[in-house]
Each structure stands twice: as structure tokens, then as C-alpha cells.
Amino acid sequence: MAVIVLTLASSLVSAAHAAERLSRDEIAAKVAETYGVEVLRLRDAKVDGRAAYAVTVMNPDGNSNAAFQVSTLLVDAATGALIPTFRHGASGYDHPGGATYETGVEGTGPTMRQRSLTD
Numbered sequence: 001m002a003v004i005v006l007t008l009a010s011s012l013v014s015a016a017h018a019a020e021r022l023s024r025d026e027i028a029a030k031v032a033e034t035y036g037v038e039v040l041r042l043r044d045a046k047v048d049g050r051a052a053y054a055v056t057v058m059n060p061d062g063n064s065n066a067a068f069q070v071s072t073l074l075v076d077a078a079t080g081a082l083i084p085t086f087r088h089g090a091s092g093y094d095h096p097g098g099a100t101y102e103t104g105v106e107g108t109g110p111t112m113r114q115r116s117l118t119d
Helices: 002-020 025-037 111-118
Strands: 040-046 049-057 070-076 088-089 093-096
Touching: 002 111, 025 040, 025 070, 070 093
Parallel strands: none
Antiparallel strands: 040 049, 049 070, 088 093
16 A cells, blocks of 8 residues: 555656746747757756756857857756756855866877887
């Protein structure tokens, strides 16, 4: 009996969370209206374990260096609010990842080039 009650409670909680999530159209409209951009694409994402959207947007044309610039914004799926890319941590900012530029080969530039020609 306890297992059935627990399962029922769990499914009710997940249904409530699913109902809280804004639709893709609502998110796209909110981002376009708030920031004056054109929404190009929305993808499902997870940030710190919560549902989010990765929204790819493009700035409108104009006489600025930012005209037609394409960016990706992280938007909370429940509230439609932007999720900051940089978070302040105890030792400074914490970036959620990114490319690493390590070659896997030790040595200086000329040494690495010489090894790549002989390998």
C-alpha cells in the first residue's frame, strides 16, 4: 500500500512539474519581445538539474557592430527568465564548461610541429 501511495505521489509531482514548464512558443515570444531579437532555434537543455531551453537568437539589422550577431541564451523553462552563464562561486566566477585547447603533446610550438611532421 505504501509503495502505491509513494508511486502515486511521485507521478503527481512529476505531472505538476511538467505543467509548470512554459511551451516553446511562449518562450520564443517572450525572448523576442523582451530583447528585440529574432529567435532562430530552441533546444531542450538542463542547467543545474532543472529544465531549460538553449535559445539561439539573432540581433536585428542596423548601423552597429552587433547587427546580425548570433548568440545562444539559456532560459529557465518554468519562468522564462534568463539563466546567467557565469555564476559567482566562492573562488570567483564559475563557467559551465567550454572548449579546452590542450594539444596532448608536451613541448614548445616548434617541437610540436616537428613531431607532427615525423609521426
